[in-house]
Amino acid sequence: MRKQACAVLFALLSFAPAFSAGPLPSVVLNADQIGPRAPIEELTGRNIARDYARAWQALEQALEQDREEPLEGNIVGFANDSFARRIAEQRKSGLHVRIVDHGHKLVAGFYAPNGDAMQLHDSAQLEIQTFDGSKMIQQETIPAHYLVLMTPAADRWVVRLLEEVPGTSAEGQ
Amino acid sequence: MKLIAFGIIAFTVVMVAVGWFMSGGLKREEVHSAATPEEAVQLVLSEVKARNWDQAYSYLANTADLDEADFVHDLAGTDGSLRTYSSLDSYDVWPLRKQGDEARMRARLRWSTAVGPIDDVRDLKVERHGNLWKVAWPVVKTARVPPQVIPVNYLRWDIINRGAGDDWGEQNVDSPNVRIVSMNAIDRGNEVVIVGEIVNEDTVPAYVNVNAVLQDENKNPIAEEGSFDNIAHTLLPRQVSPYRIDFPGMRLSQVKSVRMDAKALLVPASADPVIAVTNQKLGKDPALGKEVLQGQLVNESGQIVNISQVLAAYYDSSGKVIWVSNGYVDQALLPNTPVNFGVDLPEDIAAKVQSYRVTVNHYNVGQS
């Protein structure tokens, strides 16, 4: 089935502004190498790309505004705990971080046989600006690589793990 | 200030008078003695409606044979039955026959209950004593269960759910598998009725609900309804329940397809009580003038069943479900004590019935 399946690309280009958070970042999902449960259902693929974009939008909003609320419902479990701690400490120190998101390329790897967990590799282009109050103390544009674990919730897929790893090309895996 | 106080008092008196009048007080005052058999029955029933049991009992002819407690239990209910949550809303009385000093009257009592109106038809003997007619109320002994031990060791299912502190991998037990085994859409002229059966195919108890969506030729929804209480919600493993979903005001010609949705939740449950349905008969009830499926319910466990509900599925010659009736029994089911039940069905449906199956649902006070 996997040999017969073509590379499935689900592109989610920037949407119109979602609520008050601005446009969604661009997310392109490649599910060509997914397994053991394969192929990915079309609706699932679209939802994964959409919900991952929403999670990043929420994270970027939370880091810039120093508020934990945007994370709710998008990033859960220990990932939520970690980012919430980071935001709380930023707020205490008067720091905030602005991320200019230039897009993500997701490669789906492990898809649990029962469909209740998916691991993905994300290659992202991010411009990160760190501020102490109103003074920018750091700015850099980096290629970032993330290991992502998403699980289905009631009406969406949520990010349960978002761990940045040293750069290896996710597409080569 | 005095004027206001006087106004309040006058208003209160007027309201009390209106209330007394509305509750039939004037009628009671007028009918304090019965010159005809009809008046005799109305006299008793008006006191029953007002829940004046002593007064109602005093108007009977056979107080020597009938205990007041049995009379009250017969009308007011006991043991947490549905009747204990009911009130007499209205009644109709008409004569059956009259000969000399005896008459036979038929009374149709309409009870207002927590689950809707319930009709109760009684044939009453009325006797003349001097110039007055009095009702000889049927002697109904309140059922008593002798003291005994009834061992009950039926299975019970308890559920352990994941807690807030559990790891995310520790997921809850899967929901039960249920399946709709049949569905039949019937046009009743001014409504569409969906009937069928659902089975719990799993090995754990399920709380089920069936919804249906009527769709037009473009698969757009026209109407959506649920089975409400026309289903036995708690199904034990391999148990089958009929269901009925009513769509008032709809015509089958408007409908191109029906989307069914059965939802099942895992719930704790007990296999007790077991209720037998005996002496089932389908036929026309002369008192009601309707096709009625009658029988008796026998509670084979040791606990009182406060409120029981009868669901009957009717099949045609091909085994297709063609109707589902639903009725509540307003008497409690005491252990091993038969209680009569009756559920009606439309005459045109009754003509096509080849077989039927009765399912009993029960609700106990203090249990969810």
Next chain:
Amino acid sequence: MMQNPSQRIVIPSDPACRKQFPLPWVGSEGSGVRRRTTVATIILCTVMMAAISAGAQQLRVPASAIAGAGFAITTFGSGNGTFYLLGPAGAVKKKIQLGSEVQVDESQARSAGRYTAIVCGDSCSSMNFFVSAAAPAKLSFIVHPSRVPVGKADAISAVAFAFDKYRNLVLTPITVDFRVTLKDAPEVARSEETKDGIAWMRLASTKRGGLADVVASLGSNSDKRIVQQVPSDACNLRIHATRKVDKIEVETDPVKDCSGNAVPDGTIVSFTEMDEDGKSTVDAPLKRGIAKVTMPIRGAGTVSVASGVAIGNEIRIGGGS
């Protein structure tokens, strides 16, 4: 750009600079104006290189770090400065003396991922480094489904995620042991190596019904899930009856599926009796594998039985005692 007067000015080693702006005393010709321009440019490049070198030299971060282990970050320069450390789960800001070593406590570096160290004096410079997961210590274990029919291939899936004690996914391959035990049946054990922190396997359900324990182990840590293996529908459902004057006692044979597994207790069996008085039905649950009811009977009659959609035999009862 600020030039640190304490640093030595060096000839720019940047080849681009040298190529574009060759040293005037190395033999190139030019007018006086061109010479002055060239010298100025060289000085500018030198200052730029010094500044860049100064910035790069303001911080030294660990080449690699492990979650939950403290480390030190070296700063260069002199004077007062502010140190920042931003990680996946923390943000630190503190005043420091430039040129000193900043100790990062283990509690500030428990999450794996990218950390950015920033030092600001007159200007700011930053460096990134990665913290990787510590030794594997915990498992998150998902098993599906919680109930399976007996004798079904690939019926059960078990997925284990390996984490360290700080809930970082351990990416180095490690071995997870899976074990399935069922009462009165041989244990099934298998080991799988994790890939990107995940190990998984599929199992067939056994032919015997019952509760199976599925365990995943990582060293001394293990996690258990329970899977109920359930028999299929009742097969060869049979009843026998004994008449007692106006009642009959009807009892099923032990109810089993077609593989011989006992159908679980609590499963509903429906009894139907037809006699001169009409029809009687009782839905009774199995108890210790058998369902038993007592029903009234008048005259001759028939009794039949069903469970779910499985139908059993029908027996005739003669009239009278």
